[in-house]
Amino acid sequence: MKQAQGTLSIATPGQGLTEITGEVARWVEDQGVTTGSLTLYCQHTSASLVIQENADPAVRRDLETFFKRLVKEDESLYRHTAEGADDMPAHIRSALTPVSLTIPISDGRLALGAWQGIYLFEHRRASHTRHLVLHLSGE
């Protein structure tokens, strides 16, 4: 068994889901591993990762709307408000969704289901550059 590590930097346009399946799949294919597992790790506390349906874009809109309703951007609810009304909600949304995902590699490819895409979930209103660490082990 061998292992490999890399990083991905993803520019986000503000709140919402940015699909990263292609970038992650290309990095995996470059490592030449047939069977193994990949860990994706998001180095932030106001952005996270999510596996979601990659067909109807309305699914992503509805998911974003749900999280906005569930975790309100209302400063009266929080004590940590110095970084803006969207900062504490961003931390909470990051706690409710994964910052770490481990996905098996089979036949040289990510073992995603037919309708699964990998998304970076930006929780801040402003655009950001987000950093992911990729760790693969296999053979």
Add this chain to the structure above:
Amino acid sequence: MKQAQGTLSIATPGQGLTEITGEVARWVEDQGVTTGSLTLYCQHTSASLVIQENADPAVRRDLETFFKRLVKEDESLYRHTAEGADDMPAHIRSALTPVSLTIPISDGRLALGAWQGIYLFEHRRASHTRHLVLHLSGE
């Protein structure tokens, strides 16, 4: 170190938790690994995985009820409604619970706590066959 990969297909009777601890444990024991780690991966966007108490069945009922209240099956809340009133809530519940779980293997067995069981969480009303990928590395 060596690795092994397998799949499990689980028939679910519709919404709720189906315990899969026994199936997963048997697969792990068949691999003959003493120390290692197992990744369980759910290849769906309307079903997920959860570790929960395996003693009182009322815990599972209360957990299911909580998720039904939190993520309502009310079409007026969503734009993605073509696949039924339960489809978009299923995607959201899948985002709030893991599709990927990594559990250490110690002394040849899953290092679960005394009260922990592994459950497949079906979020659609209809029965489905769900596919999991198991990836183990260890020695």
Add this chain to the structure above:
Amino acid sequence: MKQAQGTLSIATPGQGLTEITGEVARWVEDQGVTTGSLTLYCQHTSASLVIQENADPAVRRDLETFFKRLVKEDESLYRHTAEGADDMPAHIRSALTPVSLTIPISDGRLALGAWQGIYLFEHRRASHTRHLVLHLSGE
């Protein structure tokens, strides 16, 4: 590649976040692995793990408050009440946050982001001793 396994016991003072970054980092450094990945696994159904901001303590207070509001300690909502009004909410909060976290190791250290700390999230009112399993593979 080699692997190592260990355990950590953490005393919690009741509900809330207890930072464990230091304990986990020391264990990792003792293993002498340069590149690899660490899985942290919480063996409980009423405590979990979370990666959160380690700067402003108000972030932790606001996160705890959010979970108390989202999952109410109101016995009329649950059937599983024999172990106290805080037990079923603890199980639900454990389902909404991870019991398993995998973090890459780079240059001999946990690849955490600049503002990320690792926390044990105690969901019961009483103090407890919680058990974590650490599994590392790398070289």
